């Protein structure tokens with residue numbers, strides 16, 4: 001059997017006619033830059049996320065970048081975030097000339113641990129970027145309280161978390177900005193790159209719209225320097241068509257996660273939850289399963305944890321099961337950030353997660369026999 005980590009062709013087969021229509025409509029209109037299709041997509045995503053405004057941009061990375069630009073964050077400023085995330089989170093901070101400052105994660109959720117935050121705040125701190133990793137929201141109440149107390153901007157990196165909820169509120173709707181990515185492997189993927197910023201503030205939305213078109217307003221008059229950060233109209237049309245299916249896909253991902261839990265429980269493997277991973281010694285669990293601590297986990301990834309991660313990954317590959325590591329090197333140990341002066345051991349939770357986590361196939365179309373095959377493969381590996 002072959003079980004890929006992600007099977008986008010299976011998704012496309014199911015909705016091909018709708019996507020073809022959406023693309024054809026843009027081709028007929030020959031309007032490829034902004035226009036009503038982009039506006040429609042912005043309104044739909046804003047509404048889906050419980051936000052007043054959406055501003056379509058060229059990628060999730062540019063969504064983060066443009067928020068930092070809109071707040072005038074640059075040289076001399078510090079922005080606090082997690083080192084256990086995709087590179088773009090901290091890369092964007094560095095690109096505007098500001099300094100990424102890291103705080104360690106909570107091993108239950110793999111998200112920023114709010115208890116680690118306050119000691120990182122200095123007179124130079126301007127913003128916090130919590131990341132909702134794997135599709136589950138970070139613990140935002142304490143983050144927002146700290147931000148309010150110290151006058152900081154909160155930019156949610158919700159690239160993996162569209163539609164996720166924390167205390168009944170959607171990803172992107174709690175901070176001052178929420179950033180989404182439509183990279184094809186995200187739960188709502190375009191046919192290429194794309195992204196969006198959502199916000200509750202009219203003035204912020206207006207600033208973002210100006211910045212994504214070189215800061216020009218009116219056309220060819222520039223009070224500020226922006227860039228070309230527009231969402232392609234073709235991508236907006238594809239995203240709008242796929243948004244109608246997102247809740248069904250999320251439900252299927254959640255069902256697959258539940259199925260994995262049941263199969264792991266029935267497998268005879270010793271298992272525990274991610275928050276218990278410190279149990280060590282004889283009889284320590286072989287595999288730690290992801291834990292749902294926020295309200296609505298949308299399972300962009302289903303990530304298990306094991307001390308024998310690299311060998312397990314190789315064994316599964318031999319059996320035709322695709323897996324991946326998100327992420328093998330925490331950002332404070334990346335070569336390009338060596339100038340920040342962090343050493344190994346600075347963030348022990350992020351570092352051990354980077355050594356032990358493994359993402360299994362969780363895409364909506366994953367079948368029961370496929371899930372069974374994956375868990376059997378893992379049980380066999382540990383029985384050898």
Ligand SMILES: *Cc1c(COP(=O)(O)O)cnc(C)c1O
Pocket residue numbers: 059060061062085086088089131157159160180181182183193194195
């Ligand atoms: C995917 C991702 C991004 C970047 O999005 P792109 O659209 O690929 O630029 C940023 N942050 C996180 C956490 C991501 O997963």
